[in-house]
Amino acid sequence: MVKRLFLINDSSSRYNELIKACFLNESFKEIKLSNETEEKEIVKNINAFPFDKVFAFFSPIPLFNLCRYLKKERVFDFRLIVLDESNSLEIKKLRNYSFAYIDCSNIDCKELNEKVDACIKENELIVSFSSFGYKYEIPVDADLIFDCRNIPNPYWEKGLKEKTGLDEEVISFLESKESVKEFSSYLFNYLDYFLKEASKEERKFLSIYFGCTGGQHRSVFFATQAYMRYKSKYRCLISHKELKRQ
Template sequence: MKNLIILTGLSGAGKSTALGLLEDMGFYCIDNLPINLVETILPVISMNVDNIAFVLDARSESFERIDEILNNLKKKYASNLKVIFLTAKDAIIINRFAHTRRNHPLLKRVNSLEKAIQLEREILTKALEFSDIVIDTSNLNPHQLREKLVEMLGSVKKKFLVRILSFGFKYGVPLDIDFIFDVRFFPNPFYIKDLREKSGKDEKVKEFLYNTQGVKEYLEMIKNVVDFALKRYENEGRMELSIGIGCTGGQHRSVFFAEELASIYRQRYEVLLEHRDVK
């Protein structure tokens, strides 16, 4: 195990948003785990998982043991563990619950939302003392919270994955793609006898397309669009972008463009390249 994050804090302060981001970053996430099971389950999971995140909150039974549990974890996983505590002002939390129409998890113990929030603050006092990172989300929207967490957890951020798929339109458009670029308007090597049985990975096909007017310019345009999107995807905490390159049969032009893009982005990102329709 390389990284262990304990995520805790007030209900309505953004734990669900934070957990979603951690999952996007490659963490194995467990929500609302009973406190008493943490030390039992962790050694088992950590044998096969590098990055683990637990959400521990006040509704968990035996939460009064939180200081004991966190103290034990800090001794055992000192260099790998971060405890993140999310908080917010009472008025903000009340407003968030009003908009989501959800009940506070401790409302069944008291007779008002204000008292439930106060009770939760008292229960979480010990967890707050053990926290490495405290984030007040009162003035943060979900996007800003994700940005802040990405900044703070940059050292444990998994490498961004760029999926590139070449395909033929006549065999159907892939559905799980973020961007599709059409390259059918370039001359088709299929109609050149010496190139027909080859693919876009062949040097002769590459030479033909490199010398085709507009190919280099279009490749640069695609790169500019993808670069623009990548920056914003990363700011959102999203860790994957998929690109489809399509031609008629998925054997020559789309394969060539997909190969060129893959060689560009392998320098900075993890790249998964697939040629769906090459014979």
């Protein structure tokens, strides 16, 4: 039976939405509740329970409020491991055992629900395409990152500064550039191969990010292009981290 470790890093106080999205779902009945943070203890617990379900990690969540909420909703049989998000080394170690890792620091409840629901589907590869801005932070949940900063920046073009990679004017500008065509050719040749091979493996969730300076134009364009290319072949998700800041 496949053992799945499902990591969720939450830097907000929206634990109610997180609990509802993850725990009030019939697919999660076999999860246990604990607060171990040592890697060896977590691995021991993973190996001790032969279930085909999901471990969830949240950080930081007020434990008193969390337990009160679980009791109110009559949710008792879960394993919750609380992990300090500042300990990046610990998170990196635990990801070696993970089925999926989701950074919830800048996503809304709808997007969280989509990602959680996607993670519990059986026998299909789930691919999350996202854009981000390097001037903010590099996403910690990325399996792959593609740097788009060598592409001409629409930000400096008249009339495009306030637009995004979702707008037709920006799309037309980028599609007219030879460097974009060349980048796209290398990018999608690699992703065609990578995703085909990944779909053969046991791991079923991939987070693929595209980054540019501000996360507004180029990264949004390429993340969307990738999503459109692969959505008919794999179960795909799309999100744009920095557009939510606007």
